[in-house]
Amino acid sequence: MPAHTLLFWATLPILLGVVLYQIGPHVLIPASVHEYAGFKVLRSLFEETHCFASVTTLSTGLPKAECFSVTNGRFSRVFNDDLIKQDASYDAVKDTRSGYVYPGLWDGHGHLIQYGELLNSVNLFGSGSMAEVQDRLVKYKADHPEEGTHQKWIRGVGWDQANFNGNWPSLSDLEIDEAFKDQYVMLDRVDVHCIWVSQKVLDLLPSPLPEVPAGGEIVAKGVFCDNAMEMVLEHYPKPDKDRKSKFVKDAMIELNKLGIVGMHDAGVVPVDLDLYEHLSDDADWTVRVNAMVECNERNTFCPRDVKKVSTPNGMFHVRSVKLFGDGALGSWGSAMIDPYSDKKTSTGSLLVNATMLSALTQNWAAQGFQVNIHAIGDLANRLAIDAFEISLKLQCPDITNLRQCQQEKFRFRIEHAQIIHPDDQRRMLELGIIPSIQPTHATSDMGYAESRLGEQRTADEAYRMRSLLPLGPVLGSDFPVEPASIFEGMYAATTRRSPRTGLDPSGGKTGWYPEETLTVEDALKGFTINPAFGAFLNGNAGVIQEGAWADWVVLDQPLEGLDLEDLRKVTVRETWVGGKLVYQRRD
Numbered sequence: 001m002p003a004h005t006l007l008f009w010a011t012l013p014i015l016l017g018v019v020l021y022q023i024g025p026h027v028l029i030p031a032s033v034h035e036y037a038g039f040k041v042l043r044s045l046f047e048e049t050h051c052f053a054s055v056t057t058l059s060t061g062l063p064k065a066e067c068f069s070v071t072n073g074r075f076s077r078v079f080n081d082d083l084i085k086q087d088a089s090y091d092a093v094k095d096t097r098s099g100y101v102y103p104g105l106w107d108g109h110g111h112l113i114q115y116g117e118l119l120n121s122v123n124l125f126g127s128g129s130m131a132e133v134q135d136r137l138v139k140y141k142a143d144h145p146e147e148g149t150h151q152k153w154i155r156g157v158g159w160d161q162a163n164f165n166g167n168w169p170s171l172s173d174l175e176i177d178e179a180f181k182d183q184y185v186m187l188d189r190v191d192v193h194c195i196w197v198s199q200k201v202l203d204l205l206p207s208p209l210p211e212v213p214a215g216g217e218i219v220a221k222g223v224f225c226d227n228a229m230e231m232v233l234e235h236y237p238k239p240d241k242d243r244k245s246k247f248v249k250d251a252m253i254e255l256n257k258l259g260i261v262g263m264h265d266a267g268v269v270p271v272d273l274d275l276y277e278h279l280s281d282d283a284d285w286t287v288r289v290n291a292m293v294e295c296n297e298r299n300t301f302c303p304r305d306v307k308k309v310s311t312p313n314g315m316f317h318v319r320s321v322k323l324f325g326d327g328a329l330g331s332w333g334s335a336m337i338d339p340y341s342d343k344k345t346s347t348g349s350l351l352v353n354a355t356m357l358s359a360l361t362q363n364w365a366a367q368g369f370q371v372n373i374h375a376i377g378d379l380a381n382r383l384a385i386d387a388f389e390i391s392l393k394l395q396c397p398d399i400t401n402l403r404q405c406q407q408e409k410f411r412f413r414i415e416h417a418q419i420i421h422p423d424d425q426r427r428m429l430e431l432g433i434i435p436s437i438q439p440t441h442a443t444s445d446m447g448y449a450e451s452r453l454g455e456q457r458t459a460d461e462a463y464r465m466r467s468l469l470p471l472g473p474v475l476g477s478d479f480p481v482e483p484a485s486i487f488e489g490m491y492a493a494t495t496r497r498s499p500r501t502g503l504d505p506s507g508g509k510t511g512w513y514p515e516e517t518l519t520v521e522d523a524l525k526g527f528t529i530n531p532a533f534g535a536f537l538n539g540n541a542g543v544i545q546e547g548a549w550a551d552w553v554v555l556d557q558p559l560e561g562l563d564l565e566d567l568r569k570v571t572v573r574e575t576w577v578g579g580k581l582v583y584q585r586r587d
């Protein structure tokens with residue numbers, strides 16, 4: 001018998017064992033085989049087992065465990081400690097049992113490239129004076145000498161004129177020293193509603209300046225607010241592919257530090273979807289991304305520019321589209337049924353009319369896309385629900401059970417879902433429409449929301465959380481608009497107080513409309529299994545159970561029973577994605 005034939009026959013049982021093992025030891029192989037010693041050796045070759053003080057699985061079968069095994073980037077079994085004591089073949093990491101494990105965290109609404117862009121800009125948050133702003137700019141420039149050109153402006157964010165004795169900054173404040181002469185600089189105000197630019201940037205605009213558009217204002221020389229920002233932004237050099245790739249990877253490093261293993265990117269244009277798909281094969285793509293399509297022109301139907309994606313490694317997914325109903329509450333841009341309480345002449349503005357919104361929803365749904373509509377004001381929310389209801393009636397075979405059809409096939413979502421008329425809250429509950437909520441938006445807006453909306457409307461409609469709990473709200477941060485920390489979001493949801501100050505708008509500890517708080521457990525679900533369901537990734541993500549992706553975080557103490565004041569300061573010890581360690585805190 002030739003040597004290679006002999007080798008074939010000799011290795012066949014091993015190969016067969018490997019194949020059997022890979023296709024699923026617990027499904028196909030009878031229990032008796034599990035006891036066979038050779039099988040145990042084989043298992044230990046492919047399986048890695050981890051044990052901890054406790055493992056919160058969020059799985060209904062076994063809510064609490066102590067150990068799990070990982071095979072091929074997925075959990076292959078989840079079990080209690082006593083099992084391991086009887087079976088020495090488990091290659092358990094026995095000395096790291098001090099941590100508390102939870103499913104890897106997901107942010108249900110964020111913006112990846114923009115977050116990376118923020119990380120690559122001057123951090124002006126908390127700067128207490130103009131001198132401090134200038135000092136930070138000089139330091140940044142020294143570290144990034146290549147920035148400040150026509151092609152690569154110096155970007156910054158976080159200034160606040162309240163810290164300049166109430167005076168708006170101006171062009172001349174940016175002529176700090178010789179190195180700053182002739183620099184292209186653009187700095188966002190703390191709320192990103194104004195930008196402050198240098199002389200070089202201003203020189204790009206026509207002179208004299210064109211008329212300022214409605215809803216915009218130039219508040220000082222070089223400071224453009226709200227709709228006036230577009231006059232500058234059209235000259236901003238869009239980052240190229242390499243720069244965007246850097247933004248994405250820098251963002252992922254930061255997100256992993258926060259225990260985040262996955263995120264829903266709320267609006268990605270076709271060229272960036274291609275970039276993501278390409279990058280998602282790389283070893284340093286360490287956050288699972290579920291991207292919502294945003295057509296090159298907002299609120300259009302562009303099925304030829306995009307395709308549904310689910311990469312074999314589970315790191316990148318596309319099967320939803322983002323539409324935009326209205327603007328923000330802070331600038332009176334959200335579309336309201338009745339006028340604003342502090343601006344009686346205005347009901348805000350819709351970005352798309354009802355006919356168009358329904359037609360777009362219907363067209364995308366017919367192509368098998370989940371439709372996620374940005375809606376803040378109660379009119380925008382009503383029109384979004386109308387659009388969903390019409391589409392469900394047209395698409396679902398059994399018109400008497402739209403809710404089930406919505407759950408199984410469409411999972412239509414409302415992004416932000418901030419101000420919703422009680423009638424429409426009921427309709428959402430009936431139809432099972434998923435609210436995608438950012439708890440820190442509630443605490444950032446709580447200082448002025450009541451003046452915009454009046455007492456009654458605030459009490460009945462605004463920033464619902466517990467009222468919408470039966471819908472399995474997807475929670476997120478909207479980073480970089482708010483900090484990406486999930487624990488700050490959980491704190492905002494469970495206390496309705498600012499994660500920054502720990503206080504409600506009256507400076508107390510009661511919380512803003514505390515009847516809308518969530519429990520820690522429900523908030524945790526909002527950042528794990530609910531975003532998984534809201535992305536059609538349930539069973540794979542947000543849970544520790546056999547067959548799910550092996551994504552988890554290790555904390556120093558259990559979240560249950562933690563003093564809520566400590567919640568906002570929780571840091572993660574380790575983050576694991578697909579069975580690989582992607583972040584480890586240095587103590």
Ligand SMILES: *[C@@H]1O[C@H](CO)[C@@H](O)[C@H](O)[C@H]1NC(C)=O
Pocket residue numbers: 353355356
């Ligand atoms: C809605 O908007 C579309 C596109 O902007 C426009 O063609 C249409 O006439 C509008 N319909 C109504 C009823 O205003």
Ligand SMILES: [Zn+2]
Pocket residue numbers: 109110111266478
């Ligand atoms: Zn957003």
